[in-house]
Amino acid sequence: MNGFVDEPxxxxxxxxxxxxxxxxxxxxxxxxxxxxxxxxxxxxxxSNLTYLLKMGSLExxxxxxxxxxxVKSAHDMSREHRVLSKLCEVYSLAPRPLAYxxxxxxxxxxFYVMERRxxxxxxxxxxxxxDLSPNTMRQLSESFVDNLARLHAIDYEAVGLGKLGKxxxxxxxxxxxxxxRYERAATDEIADMLSVADxxxxxxxxQSDAALIxxxxxxxxxxxxxxxxxxxxxxxxxEMCTLGDPLLDLGCALAYWVQADDDTRNLFxxxxxxxxxxxxxxxxMDRYAQKTGRDLSQILFFYCFGLFKLAVIVQxxxxxxxxxxxxxxxxxxxxxxxxxLSRAAMTSIDRNRV
Numbered sequence: 001m002n003g004f005v006d007e008p009x010x011x012x013x014x015x016x017x018x019x020x021x022x023x024x025x026x027x028x029x030x031x032x033x034x035x036x037x038x039x040x041x042x043x044x045x046x047s048n049l050t051y052l053l054k055m056g057s058l059e060x061x062x063x064x065x066x067x068x069x070x071v072k073s074a075h076d077m078s079r080e081h082r083v084l085s086k087l088c089e090v091y092s093l094a095p096r097p098l099a100y101x102x103x104x105x106x107x108x109x110x111f112y113v114m115e116r117r118x119x120x121x122x123x124x125x126x127x128x129x130x131d132l133s134p135n136t137m138r139q140l141s142e143s144f145v146d147n148l149a150r151l152h153a154i155d156y157e158a159v160g161l162g163k164l165g166k167x168x169x170x171x172x173x174x175x176x177x178x179x180x181r182y183e184r185a186a187t188d189e190i191a192d193m194l195s196v197a198d199x200x201x202x203x204x205x206x207q208s209d210a211a212l213i214x215x216x217x218x219x220x221x222x223x224x225x226x227x228x229x230x231x232x233x234x235x236x237x238x239e240m241c242t243l244g245d246p247l248l249d250l251g252c253a254l255a256y257w258v259q260a261d262d263d264t265r266n267l268f269x270x271x272x273x274x275x276x277x278x279x280x281x282x283x284x285m286d287r288y289a290q291k292t293g294r295d296l297s298q299i300l301f302f303y304c305f306g307l308f309k310l311a312v313i314v315q316x317x318x319x320x321x322x323x324x325x326x327x328x329x330x331x332x333x334x335x336x337x338x339x340x341l342s343r344a345a346m347t348s349i350d351r352n353r354v
Contacts, residue, residue, distance in 0.1 A: 004130045005226050006121040008040035008052040014327060015041065015049055015067060021106045022062075026055065029099035030113070033058055044123055044220065047317070048239055053113065060098060064111035067326065078102060079164075080239045081112040086160045087212075093147070093222075093235045117234035119223035126272050132229070134277030139230035141279040142287065144222070147232055148253060149291035152211040152246040159212075165243035167210030174248060175200045175305065182312045185319040188335050192342035193315075196308045199349055205298040213249035215240035218256040219271030250288055251302025254354060255310050255341075257281050263347075281354050303354045304345045311341035 011017070023037040035056030042050040042061075051062040063077065078100065087094040100112040126132060156162055166173075179197045186193075214221075216237055223234035259281060260274040272278075279287065281303075289296050315338045321331035348354060 004120050004127045005118050006042070006223070009043045011039060011041040011051070012043070012328070017051065017062075017107055022053075023055075025101055025103075025106050026053070026060075026099070026113070029101070030058075030060075033060070044121075047313070048237070052116065059116045060113045061095070061116050062111055062113050064107060065109045066320070067108075076239070077110040077112050080241070083161065083164065083238050083241050084114065087154075087238075090159055091151070091154060093232060094238070095234055095236070117223045118226070119233045120226055120229055121223055122219045122229075122271050124220075124269050124271060126275075130229075132272065132275055132277075134275075136230055137272070137275050137277030138279070140224070141273075141277070141284070143230055143232055144219070145279065145284055145287045146291060147222075147235070148214075148217055148250065149288055151214060151217075151235075152249065152292060154212050156212040156243060161212060161243070164212070164241070167207075167243050167245070169207075170210070170244035171204055171207055171248065174244070174309075175204060178305075178309050178312050182315060185312070185316045187315070187319060187322050188339070190335075190339050190342055192339065192346050193308070193311060196304060196311075196342050196345045196349070200301070200305055200308060203301055205301050207245050208247055208294060209245070210243055211246035211249070213242060213244050213246055214238065215242060215249060215252060217249060217253045219273065245302075246292075247294065247296070247299065247302045248305060250285075250296075251299065251304075251306035252309060253306070254281055254284060254299075254303045255306030257284060262344075285354070300348065300352065300354055304348055307341050307345040307348075311338045311345075314338050314341065 017039055019037055019039060026033040026037065033055045038054045040052045042052065047066065048063050049066055053060040053062055063080065065077065081097050081100040084094050084097045088096045095114045095117055097112055097114045101107070102110045104110065156164065179201070182193060182197065214235065221235060221237045222232050223236065225231040225233050256270045257273045258269045285296055285299060288294070314334050317331055318334035318338065320326045321328065321334070
């Protein structure tokens with residue numbers, strides 16, 4: 001299955017890096033980095049930009065904020081680097097960071113460089129010829145849930161991440177914060193977004209407990225073993241990692257978990273979660289509850305919040321496109337995704353079930 005390993009492509013127009021300045025930084029920061037620098041870009045993803053760097057036999061991955069970014073807090077490279085520096089010592093699926101640069105004069109924004117993990121990344125379209133049998137997807141989806149439970153069990157104080165966030169009042173801040181983000185980035189009039197925001201504000205549950213949460217846990221943020229895709233080799237994209245209610249993390253993961261019988265699955269399918277063999281959302285929740293012992297009686301709120309938050313993230317990306325800050329044509333229809341996500345949330349609210 002090595003032919004299915006995630007590979008980069010040419011750098012997109014307008015997202016090029018200054019190779020001279022970057023090579024100078026790497027030579028100073030990473031002693032083993034020597035030889036001519038070549039750069040390619042991983043073409044997937046809608047948020048931070050990710051590049052593959054090669055210097056001799058050394059392969060590294062560079063992460064930087066998107067060009068035209070106006071939401072600085074959503075692309076904090078220093079924070080992401082700090083999380084990985086601590087987490088990689090106790091959690092083998094966190095890639096090890098190699099260097100961090102806060103000097104904007106190098107690439108125009110802070111960035112960091114980390115080790116590369118080779119493997120398969122499952123996206124919306126499965127690579128042609130990759131055999132994902134029902135048995136494989138069942139084992140993978142179970143591993144996916146078990147790993148989320150494992151992450152939530154990490155002793156963040158012992159790791160040195162006790163000051164990463166403020167768990168008290170986390171749910172309330174999340175609802176109000178993401179509502180304000182939507183108001184700042186709104187372009188189209190989408191009544192369902194306002195209705196969902198109002199429902200979330202009026203139905204906040206009591207906080208359960210606190211854990212280290214990923215905040216963007218989905219299939220295309222994990223790297224799988226090319227020889228056994230039921231095995232997870234790495235978890236990527238830690239930009240939103242924080243301390244908070246783990247059920248919010250679960251709710252966001254469920255928001256990405258599209259089922260084969262979902263009415264709108266063809267409009268926003270974030271990965272092959274609808275392939276035969278995958279756990280259903282109910283089985284996902286049941287397995288998580290069994291692994292963690294957590295009470296999921298209020299999971300509807302957390303699921304609808306996940307859909308709303310995802311819609312706001314998509315809206316922020318569309319805002320950059322609508323304002324001409326990016327020319328990436330993948331973003332041109334994202335306003336429709338926002339409308340469909342908010343409609344899915346309202347449908348769940350009306351039916352009173354995930």
